[in-house]
Amino acid sequence: MAEQMHFKLLSGDVIPMVGFGTWTVTGSSVTPIIDHALAAGYRLFDTATMYGNEAELGRAFKELLPKHNLERKDIFIATKLYPDDHGENAAKAINESLKLLDCEYIDLYLIHWPGVYGVSPKSPENARLRDISWQKMTEAVKKGLVKNIGVSNYNVKQLKQLLQNDHGIKPVVNQVERHPHCRQKEILELCNKEEICLQAYMPLGGTGNKDLLENAKVKKIADKLGKRPAQVLLRWNLQQNVAVIPKSSSKEHIFNNFDLNFILPDEDMEVLNTFPQTKYDWDPDSIA
Template sequence: MMSTNLKFRLPTGEIMPLIGFGTWMLRGDKVLTKTLDLALKAGYRLFDTADMYGNEAEIGRALKELLPKHNLSRKDVFIQTKLDPGNQGGRSYKALRQSLYNLDCEYIDLYLIHWPGSYGVADKSPENAALRDDSWQKMVRAVKEGLIRHIGVSNYTIRHLKQLLSNNHGIKPVVNQVEWHPFWHQKDLYEFCKEQGILLQAYQPLGGPGNRDIMDDREVKKIAKKLDKTTAQVILRWSVQQNIAIIPKSQTEEHIYSNIQLDFTIPEEDMKTLFSLEQQKYDWDPETIA
């Protein structure tokens, strides 16, 4: 089971697990039910999805079936999903209500703007900022209506965050979900979010497809051997030890269990080694979005 101290207290006082379960590319009722069953048994209580992933309804059905099996109820799990970039602005309220319907639950714990841009709008167009603002206003409305408990963003740079914070319509973002792992981390973004009380949540916390694999890195392997941990555990603990939330994904029972067993400490000299690895971004880059 997950260590009970790996949690984050949101501004509302509610508790959010630092270790969640990612569901990107997991599709189909059979796959989701089997995988979430293992995740719940292992101790995961936060589940991350998105409209873009096309699996909200399958997750909703799986949790309806599985929560009673594990003697849990809706309040025992934290469900988060995201606004599709194609639904920024005027379509955002309808989209969030559709996500709520798909997930078949009374409320969503955390709803994020998935991307600072909008499909069909040029990256450099000022319309992006206007659409983001419109989406945020609709999300604030949904919080006031009790449809959503908390709101946040994903893939936001400091520039995007400053724009939002200058006019947040009464509610600050509680989370910024970004690519974050030893091969890609931004100290200035980390410091800014920490200063603003915004929790960084890492997607692709184990890296992603590319020419270099973090788990094959010589230094990572050396640290894992020294600590008698898997390379994945070392990489994930590196983020958690910075109080950064993570949402690793796996369909393998062994990895589902080991990825949540992070109640250990990486020595400071080894943390510095992990910070010093050559940087390589795997996923989409929001810097180009106006």
């Protein structure tokens, strides 16, 4: 089993630097995929209300943790607020996630998106409602329902706005799209300054997108080091102290994506840092 790396959060808790993403992991595939992930060594599992798989994951953990000689406290479960549930509904949404996951607490609860579905992207109502969401999340921490709170898809402006009015609890994580085609230098610098864990989703470029995995420069580095392109891309983030949450349904890829105990030489990091920039997913710059 590969060595597990951790990031110490502002709360004092530690979060694994390599987690397992569960977007599109649904139905009868959930239990065997989570079984492989636990066997490979993953202990952080990332889901969201939007993914529609919280109940299936809850059932899988109940079945599989004893098989792997683990208890609930040995894994770190992260889930997220649906953009429909901003504002007063956030408290109810947290309770619903707890019920579906069938556990007493959530390790990390994130605002999934700074915007509110049904509200114009440029409306100040977005900022007002996400502020209420954050208040409800801080209350959930005080009640012991959630251990840590953070955000996802926040840009520099939105994160600074939250830090100026955090209702007593700073965000411990900001989960954003990040890979060599989307380096997000400014948000990385801000998170480093504020001791917030920057966590990369789509670290391989996203489902079905082979732009990075089949990139000639990535493949050349991988061949030189005797690694897979995916391992090179994940290691690129880790060497910048950025956590990663790759996802896969293939047992071989699940194990390979966790086996990251090697170093990318400086010259290879520099090559990856010169890639042209493009965003494949949500762009929070559209939200006021």
